[in-house]
Amino acid sequence: xxxxxxxxxxxxxxxxxxxxxxxxxxxxxxxxxxxxxxxxxxxxxxxxxxxxxxxxxxxxxxxxxxxxxxxxxxxxxxxxxxxxxxxxxxxxxxxxxxxxxxxxxxxxxxxxxxxxxxxxxxxxxxxxxxxxxxxxxxxxxxxxxxxxxxxxxxxxxxxxxxxxxxxxxxxxxxxxxxxxxxxxxxxxxxxxxxxxxxxxxxxxxxxxxxxxxxxxxxxxxxxxxxxxxxxxxxxxxxxxxxxxxxxxxxxxxxxxxxxxxx
Amino acid sequence: xxxxxxxxxxxxxxxxxxxxxxxxxxxxxxxxxxxxxxxxxxxxxxxxxxxxxxxxxxxxxxxxxxxxxxxxxxxxxxxxxxxxxxxxxxxxxxxxxxxxxxxxxxxxxxxxxxxxxxxxxxxxxxxxxxxxxxxxxxxxxxxxxxxxxxxxxxxxxxxxxxxxxxxxxxxxxxxxxxxxxxxxxxxxxxxxxxxxxxxxxxxxxxxxxxxxxxxxxxxxxxxxxxxxxxxxxxxxxxxxxxxxxxxxxxxxxxxxxxxxxxxxxxxxxxxxxxxxxxxxxxxxxxxxxxxxxxxxxxxxxxxxxxxxxxxxxxxxxxxxxxxxxxxxxxxxxxxxxxxxxxxxxxxxxxxxxxxxxxxxxxxxxxxxxxxxxxxxxxxxxxxxxxxxxxxxxxxxxxxxxxxxxxxxxxxxxxxxxxxxxxxxxxxxxxxx
Numbered sequence: 001x002x003x004x005x006x007x008x009x010x011x012x013x014x015x016x017x018x019x020x021x022x023x024x025x026x027x028x029x030x031x032x033x034x035x036x037x038x039x040x041x042x043x044x045x046x047x048x049x050x051x052x053x054x055x056x057x058x059x060x061x062x063x064x065x066x067x068x069x070x071x072x073x074x075x076x077x078x079x080x081x082x083x084x085x086x087x088x089x090x091x092x093x094x095x096x097x098x099x100x101x102x103x104x105x106x107x108x109x110x111x112x113x114x115x116x117x118x119x120x121x122x123x124x125x126x127x128x129x130x131x132x133x134x135x136x137x138x139x140x141x142x143x144x145x146x147x148x149x150x151x152x153x154x155x156x157x158x159x160x161x162x163x164x165x166x167x168x169x170x171x172x173x174x175x176x177x178x179x180x181x182x183x184x185x186x187x188x189x190x191x192x193x194x195x196x197x198x199x200x201x202x203x204x205x206x207x208x209x210x211x212x213x214x215x216x217x218x219x220x221x222x223x224x225x226x227x228x229x230x231x232x233x234x235x236x237x238x239x240x241x242x243x244x245x246x247x248x249x250x251x252x253x254x255x256x257x258x259x260x261x262x
Numbered sequence: 263x264x265x266x267x268x269x270x271x272x273x274x275x276x277x278x279x280x281x282x283x284x285x286x287x288x289x290x291x292x293x294x295x296x297x298x299x300x301x302x303x304x305x306x307x308x309x310x311x312x313x314x315x316x317x318x319x320x321x322x323x324x325x326x327x328x329x330x331x332x333x334x335x336x337x338x339x340x341x342x343x344x345x346x347x348x349x350x351x352x353x354x355x356x357x358x359x360x361x362x363x364x365x366x367x368x369x370x371x372x373x374x375x376x377x378x379x380x381x382x383x384x385x386x387x388x389x390x391x392x393x394x395x396x397x398x399x400x401x402x403x404x405x406x407x408x409x410x411x412x413x414x415x416x417x418x419x420x421x422x423x424x425x426x427x428x429x430x431x432x433x434x435x436x437x438x439x440x441x442x443x444x445x446x447x448x449x450x451x452x453x454x455x456x457x458x459x460x461x462x463x464x465x466x467x468x469x470x471x472x473x474x475x476x477x478x479x480x481x482x483x484x485x486x487x488x489x490x491x492x493x494x495x496x497x498x499x500x501x502x503x504x505x506x507x508x509x510x511x512x513x514x515x516x517x518x519x520x521x522x523x524x525x526x527x528x529x530x531x532x533x534x535x536x537x538x539x540x541x542x543x544x545x546x547x548x549x550x551x552x553x554x555x556x557x558x559x560x561x562x563x564x565x566x567x568x569x570x571x572x573x574x575x576x577x578x579x580x581x582x583x584x585x586x587x588x589x590x591x592x593x594x595x596x597x598x599x600x601x602x603x604x605x606x607x608x609x610x611x612x613x614x615x616x617x618x619x620x621x622x623x624x625x626x627x628x629x630x631x632x633x634x635x636x637x638x639x640x641x642x643x644x645x646x647x648x649x650x651x652x653x654x655x656x657x658x659x660x661x662x663x664x665x666x667x668x669x670x671x672x673x674x675x676x677x678x679x680x681x682x683x684x685x686x687x688x689x690x691x692x693x694x
Contacts, residue, residue: 012304016329016422022377023421025408029397032390043377044388045670062304092326095311104310109520110513117305138329138422193420200419200426202433205322207423235315240326 004152007039007052009073011059011066012093012121016138017084018042018058023141034152050076054151060086060121060243062093067118067127074128081147082124085137089209090243092137094121097243123243132157137207137240140192160191163211164204168195176203183226185236188214188250205239210246216253223254230255268292283678285669287654294658297651299643299673312633317343317602317624318429324620324635325423328679330373333366333418334613335635336427337488338620343429345503346607346624349600354593355431357586358417360488362424363611364583365413367487368451369421370614371534371572371579372410374677375458376403379569382671383465399461402454406576409451413583416444431597438590445587452580456552459573463556467566470653470672474645475527476536479612485544485578486537487612494530495539502610505619509636522641529644532616533676534571535562546585549578565649565675572677602628613638615679639678646676 008018022028022043031037038048055077061067074080085091096104101119105112124130134147134157143159150157160166164186168175176182176198184203186195190211197204223233233254237247268290283303288296308327312320320339325332337359344351351359376399377389386392393400411421416436418424426433436444479490480499492508493499500508511520524530538553539561545553553574562571604626610619616638623632653672657665 012306014326014329014332016326016332019329019373019422022373023407023411025404025411028404029390029393029400032393037390044390045381046387046391062306066304091306092308092311092323093306096307099311101307104307105305107310107313108305108307110511115305121306137326141421196419197425197433200434202425202428205425232316235319239319239323 003034003036004053005038005048006035006148007050007055007073007077008037008042009039009055009057009059010042011057011070011087011124012062013059013084013086013091015042015058017087017136018056020083020139020141020144021056024145027145031148035148052077054079054081054148057082057087057124058084060090060093060123061127062118062121063116064118070124070127079131079151080124080128081132081134081151082130083134083139083144085135085207085209085240086121087124088133088135088244089241089247090121090123092240092242094243095238096121098238121243134159135190135208135241136192137209140194143192161212162191163187163214164189164191164193164195164198164208167191167193168198171195171199173198176201177222177226181226183223183228183232183236185219187222188216188219188246206237206247207240209241209244210250214246214250216246216250219250220254285650285673287650287665287669289654289658292658294651294655297647297654299647299650309633309635312622312630315630317347317600317622317628317630320620320622320630320633321427321429322423327635327637329422330370330679331366331613331615331618332423333363333414333427334611334618335620336424337363337611338609338613338618339622340427340429341489341502341609341611342607342620342622343609343624344600344607345609346605346622347600347603348605349430349598351431351598352593354591355596355598356488357589358432358435358593358596361413361583361586361590362417362427363487364579364586365410365417367579367614368410368455368576368583369407369414370410371576372403372407372458374614375462375569375572375576376400376406379674379677380462380465382674383462383569402457406451406454406458409447409454409580412444412447416440428597430600431593431595433596435592435594435596437592441587441590445584448580448584448587452548452577452584455573455577455580456548459552459556459570459577462569462573465569467564469564470566470649471563472531472565472645472649472652473563474648475524475530476539477524477530477532477617477641478536478540479610479617480540481544483544485541485546485549485582487579487582489611492610492617493540494524494527495536496527498524498527502619503608505608505610505636506621506634509619509641511636511640520640521644522636523644529648530641531645532638532641533568534575534614534616535565535568536616537612538562538571538574545574545578546581548581549574552577565672568675568677602626615639615677616641637679639676642676642678646673646678
């Protein structure tokens with residue numbers, strides 16, 4: 001049997017999700033023994049031509065060139081998996097979607113005319129078909145290993161779509177909302193981190209994006225009951241997954257008449 | 263000579279760097295006319311969307327600028343916001359921050375040394391190719407990296423984008439037994455770090471030197487990591503609050519990273535060699551002895567030998583982490599309250615790649631009204647280009663493939679972090 005080939009691609013991002021692959025310190029060399037890492041420029045100068053069996057795609061689409069490049073990546077990839085909040089929801093840079101990107105450019109760059117960028121930051125799935133989305137900012141190392149393992153043996157990855165609350169109970173954490181009145185996005189946030197923030201005595205800040213079918217009204221009420229004002233609730237849903245439809249809906253429930261973020 | 267006098271060399275997608283960029287070289291009449299490092303990481307506009315956010319949010323938000331050095335962003339952000347609000351954290355909290363920062367130095371340097379840089383010296387395209395022949399070397403690098411990440415996970419809560427950092431300190435202080443277990447891992451890592459210095463000191467280093475002014479934070483009595491006074495090898499020293507008077511950023515057409523220079527002085531270099539040259543005397547005895555045995559001497563101005571400096575800094579960071587754990591008592595409380603106050607604050611810390619500066623203006627409600635972030639790679643870009651100009655000029659007899667390969671290596675000496683700098687590399691050599 002041929003050894004499957006793996007390619008890693010980067011769009012607008014911080015490199016943290018592809019770094020997660022290198023952070024598999026105990027498994028990296030074993031993975032390299034089972035798959036041919038054919039293209040991973042952060043780790044290797046050697047680039048083998050496609051097509052590739054599996055492409056891991058990090059980052060969001062923010063330029064016209066990248067919108068074209070992702071189509072080429074799709075054509076070269078048998079299975080395309082997006083990794084992280086940028087690739088699955090547009091990332092923190094999607095905060096531009098609620099603002100004027102021309103004004104943003106003039107704030108950051110002395111010569112806006114040198115900058116070419118799109119008005120929006122969009123997830124990969126807005127441009128091409130995606131076979132599997134792995135959430136998180138950053139993704140979780142164990143979940144990445146599960147996805148790679150599942151793809152190698154040809155089964156569906158076992159990535160639960162329930163909320164962080166489930167993981168919090170499994171871990172035996174004290175509920176930070178009930179016990180301390182700390183605002184927490186756990187009830188509407190996709191599991192995967194192992195309820196890290198509540199284990200550190202802070203509320204979940206939603207870096208894994210929305211779970212399936214969150215209860216928007218109840219969550220907004222819960223946050224308001226902890227003393228957050230309307231603008232704070234909107235900010236809470238506008239961080240690393242602000243472009244995820246369920247988080248857009250949550251921010252609209254929080255502030256029904258708002259037109260822009262601030 | 264059989265080579266053309268006019269040519270263009272292009273390195274597309276420079277490998278084994280963090281982020282993406284390219285390099286263009288234009289040769290005319292047998293002389294190097296232009297060298298440009300092109301950073302084509304798309305702009306992400308952090309400084310723009312930080313406006314209107316709460317003063318408590320920058321540590322979580324700016325961590326996302328770089329997955330390799332999120333702690334650096336968190337620490338500079340905390341210092342700047344605390345300064346704006348007129349708050350200083352207690353020494354035990356500052357020590358815990360320094361411990362977390364040691365974890366990031368170990369993790370980031372171990373990654374660069376073993377997985378990104380060493381393959382160049384040994385003639386491999388990647389650490390994975392190296393592992394086919396010398397699995398033990400790559401495993402040692404991964405073990406060191408894992409030790410750094412163990413600090414990040416215990417103190418920061420997560421290796422990438424730590425969750426446990428807040429303005430004013432930490433959400434949770436690790437318990438002493440947890441720290442004792444961490445120390446066990448670090449004692450093993452110290453031996454691995456010392457082995458790494460001995461191993462790297464046997465590499466062949468091309469004869470290449472620069473005379474750039476170098477800038478690093480200096481903290482008398484300590485090797486600067488989590489705070490200090492920006493100080494240059496040319497005798498310049500200023501408070502972090504004066505950073506923007508001394509460091510001028512310019513926007514050049516070929517890059518989404520801004521180019522920095524020192525006002526009235528010109529290009530400069532920040533990073534491990536700058537730190538070593540300015541703070542060598544403050545290394546711990548074990549780290550200084552490792553530097554001596556590796557033949558580093560009083561000063562390092564050969565960019566190829568930066569791998570040795572990083573290896574020595576790993577020894578120091580492991581040793582320093584053990585010292586901090588040895589004296590550790592959980593700070594109680596583990597954070598100080600930082601109520602918002604209208605004002606402007608500045609923060610500078612030593613990211614693995616050099617000085618990282620943040621400035622925030624905050625209004626009386628605690629909302630950010632302006633933000634400025636100056637990452638190390640954009641400070642270094644002009645000096646890297648200057649080095650490459652001289653480097654290429656001495657190697658024009660090489661064919662394009664060899665020259666491209668050597669230029670990539672030369673760039674990796676600086677461990678450029680392109681994700682951070684956008685605000686690199688496809689090499690093209692234009693010989694016409």
